[in-house]
Amino acid sequence: MPHPLDTFFAPDSIALIGASRDLEKIPGRLLSMLRKNEYPGQIYPINPNYGDIDGLKCYKSISDVGQPIDLAIVIIPARAVLAVLEQCAAAGVKNAVIISSGFAEEGGDSAAMQDAIVALAKRTGMRISGPNAEGFLSEVQKVAATFSPTVDVKPGHVPLVATKRRAAIVAQSGGIGFAIKHRAKALGVAISYCVSAGNESDLGAGEFLDYMVQDASTDVILLFIEGIRDVDKFLAAARRAAESGKPVIVTKVGRSGAGERAAASHTASMAGWSAAYDAVFAKYGFIVSNDLDEAVAIAAVLTTNPLPKGDRVAVLTVSGGAGIWGADTVALQGLQVPELSPAIQTEIKKLLPSYGAAGNPIDVTAQGVHSGGLQNSIDLLSASGEVDAILVVLSLSSDTRVPFKQAELRPVISAQHKPIVFYSYTLPSAFARSEFAACGAVVLSGLTHAGVAMRRMVERARFKLAPKVDATAPPCDLSAHLKSATLSEHDSKALLRAAGIAVPDEVLVTEKSGLDAAIVQLGFPLVAKIQSRDIPHKSEVGGVRVGIASKGEVFLAYEALLNNARRHRPDAGIQGVLIGSMAKKGVEIIVGTMLDATFGPMIMVGLGGVTTELFRDVVYRPAPVSTVEAGAMLAELKAAPLLNGFRGAAQADVPALSQLIAQVSVLAAQQAREISEIELNPVLVHPEGQGVTIVDALVVRKT
């Protein structure tokens, strides 16, 4: 099915506006790169100062061309860009990529020029990438619409291609995008596209991602982002990627304060809140990597291997120490390195010297290589049901020899029975890379990256996209409950109750005379808590009494709470004292929601108490989530064992907790215009079948 951006990425004709003969400068380099990379379509250089450039007729303006133009590459001073774009639109140019800098990234007047470009794109329908973009490379259609030095073609250089499947690169930073391409190609990973997004006046990273998701020549996507602007397109593309099973490896920067500071000032981008990004990535099964070589290693294993059926890894080596290191690395990634069965060990040992090892790691030794033990072991392990993936740890520094014969290794790789990952502890030689590439294999040079890549493959194989949550029911009107910026616990619980969420029976006592009725209703033991919209942290003002066991104590507590509040916060408006029963015991959990500036409502769950803050053991997802997805969130907590009968304790009521999380997430999503935060802290999760208790609650109105 044709895609609107096909003419952008595979143009039949390109106008180069600002073309130059000076190969040392960017405009000249753009033309040179296009031709060196053998662009097969028509090129129309545009520059009023030349009659021809490098044998091509040069036009004074775009309107002189008189032929259909799919793509205009614009590299002229910023102040001249808008007028030229108008001419392009008038001439029927379908797409433009603006390389010129000096727009939103400068602020002031320059930002206004970019706004005008946005308006022009909307008005005319011409699709515009940039300004301040580094352009793109389409390897499939041989379109090098970029000045990146990494697309230069060196005479006599034979590109290394190890993979049949291709990776596409979408990057908000051109420098990084083409660096990813540079490193991926050095490993032999075939590339379909590499596109930089620049200032995203019209075309953004989300839309580019969408293109790569539907593109048949792209099998894996590498994504580098600072902050997503076209959020809806991005989310739609993410869902399509997850549904179609096409892996996306994402790097998100601007995670630290310093990074965020630069992201805001440099790229005119909303760097955003990384927890929300990570939540979105987790929802759609994106593979997060914050290291360039690691990301490329993951792409390399995904473009050369099938996904594993499980997490059992065989580590095969020619050097004992390296094999142990390999086994450690894989095991520390949480994968299994099972001891092989006696049957398969016996088979493997047939070609090994006596000091070899077949248990796993399997050390065939240098001598075992000569006798064919390495290939034999791969054959056996590839056919075996005992492991799901193989890590081969070798020394491949030789310029003349590799420990495999192409004719023997290639069929095993081609069969794609299970992932086979190759790592060299010495720096692999170009010769070795090329020999392995001929077999369809990439040689990794980082062991940690190899281990992480194998782990990510296993996770990817396990990933299931959570079904969409039906949030079509009309939201209830809660405006009556949102009278203050910060709701008291009593008001917050009333709002939750109105939204259909179960909260404990409690009595708000506003005069001492009301205490008797509360006691009659609730019995003993009791809890008493001061209620004020001005006091969100009750404990800090001595505003909580627990374990009240008698009528006398209730009255004393009531007095004390009011006195404490008046002493600590004389200005606070006091609603009264909330009297409730002591909650049954349970595991302390925190459930919260917040609005992210980029992605909107988010739901969070974590272990309650001090550990939440100390160990940051919390999990976020975009709201709403289903009970199934809520359950998956809980399983991700390091503290998950506490809910599942840790050290002989009772199994906690995880279904009830999952249901609460789902309900709260739907509430946050439906009320995203009214409510900015909900925090239930703690929620006590009782033993199986006994439900949960929301002990305290706080709702913050959106301002």
Added chain:
Amino acid sequence: MPHPLDTFFAPDSIALIGASRDLEKIPGRLLSMLRKNEYPGQIYPINPNYGDIDGLKCYKSISDVGQPIDLAIVIIPARAVLAVLEQCAAAGVKNAVIISSGFAEEGGDSAAMQDAIVALAKRTGMRISGPNAEGFLSEVQKVAATFSPTVDVKPGHVPLVATKRRAAIVAQSGGIGFAIKHRAKALGVAISYCVSAGNESDLGAGEFLDYMVQDASTDVILLFIEGIRDVDKFLAAARRAAESGKPVIVTKVGRSGAGERAAASHTASMAGWSAAYDAVFAKYGFIVSNDLDEAVAIAAVLTTNPLPKGDRVAVLTVSGGAGIWGADTVALQGLQVPELSPAIQTEIKKLLPSYGAAGNPIDVTAQGVHSGGLQNSIDLLSASGEVDAILVVLSLSSDTRVPFKQAELRPVISAQHKPIVFYSYTLPSAFARSEFAACGAVVLSGLTHAGVAMRRMVERARFKLAPKVDATAPPCDLSAHLKSATLSEHDSKALLRAAGIAVPDEVLVTEKSGLDAAIVQLGFPLVAKIQSRDIPHKSEVGGVRVGIASKGEVFLAYEALLNNARRHRPDAGIQGVLIGSMAKKGVEIIVGTMLDATFGPMIMVGLGGVTTELFRDVVYRPAPVSTVEAGAMLAELKAAPLLNGFRGAAQADVPALSQLIAQVSVLAAQQAREISEIELNPVLVHPEGQGVTIVDALVVRKT
């Protein structure tokens, strides 16, 4: 000062026993490598089958040489080795390295041959490395006593040397040792020695480490270990390294079950318990790295830079996105990326275009490079007091250009005012590496590795070796307390009390009639706990009652505890019921000791309760520790804030806890022949000045 191993590492003469003309095989390659690397001393090939090899006179046996021989390299069949070693010793050979395999790593008879070698070394004083060793390389003295392909000399190849300081490599795996060398040299890190330890019949990794620590040509040490055998020498060398300030970067494998399985079976080595290794590494300030490129990157920054005076980093870049990534990476390592002062920003901006950024990260932009902004910024930041280190993030893939002039960059690097670390996001070209090497700088290719290396530099600068603990006081005789394999709580506390450690006043009641006296002594509320040497986990048999508030309850509890114990464990011998006061509140801590098979007594401290097990927030050190070192252990806990007034809680009595840890560690060290484990769990740490309470204790006798 001469060192006994000088004649090993810098021999004036070498006998090559088993020399061969066949360059395809290891014996032939050994001779070839020695000569290609221009060994300046005498070489005596020994082989009864040849009159000469490659122009050198060949001897029938070592006794025919008739000249002093510093080193014999032995590469003959395993069964012939012992006799040849006897001849070597008789001929006065000072050292031997046995390359031949087929000894302890095969087990059985072959292991016995190795034992004979050990005995020979002891008897004759000839020092022996191997068998099953890959030999060593001395770059300083041009001794390539190894068959490793990585020491081959390629015609016309000019080695890259970026560092004045040198790194030595000591590895228990020859394959890995020379792989480290291969990668280090590719970065331009100068090497002093690379030595593989093999089976360590006589010379072990500890003694080799000691050599490198005292060696004046070695500035940094890279250590790869599977399991230390010469423990005392290793520990002495570690202390000397710490005292002399020479950094040791260590990789320890055999950390996972699978790795350990292979370590035990393959290299005849005790892989050991990694927690104890890590504790020893921490004590001596070793830099732990479990990734090859990361370890080499750390060595590269340490051989080219001074240590930083603090943790404030400036990130300097030519590409916005890459700069943000750099700032993120450094910040996620816990280093600061402070915003620069307006004064320095103004200075930096003078050479940047308007869309550059000077806040930190500093983006000089591609244009800023042309105008000299990159060099100018480095000069300013190097002289500035605002940052302690600089990370420069560049694209260095060009074969013809780098963004610095040698004459300008070299003086800043040479001045060594602060660390300046260079990272290229594209793969650096050989040209760029060589240009930077001429300035005394290494180009790193992994950003995470650069960030980790900077972090390790900061930690290294902060490291202080803890003073030795005076454990000369004679240990008290505790044998009377060690009557059973596992001591009851009562017996354990009695032992602690006898050792001078304060435990709470408690009464062991053996008959109901004793309860009254206990009540009189202790008052209410009380705790009652069943005591039996056969019941280490009292709670599991309903053996604990807390919060007992009246005489009636005490009697009921006494009955109930005895009944529960009899019902659950009818076979258990019951000591009685321990009656104690309810402890004051405090932070729950666990303090423990255990004996490591390699390093002996270890002290452990962690946050008590469920979190210990879930989050593994524990810190180990070799015992004994001082109170100062105990305090440092506590500061390493993720949960440390809980002891330091977390969320408005009282500051806990950290001095009292530190003293307890120190006391327990001395006890464990002094009684290492009698006691295998002590566990105090929980210890309650009360508010400042109120001490600690050992609530429960368990001592296990050494079997």
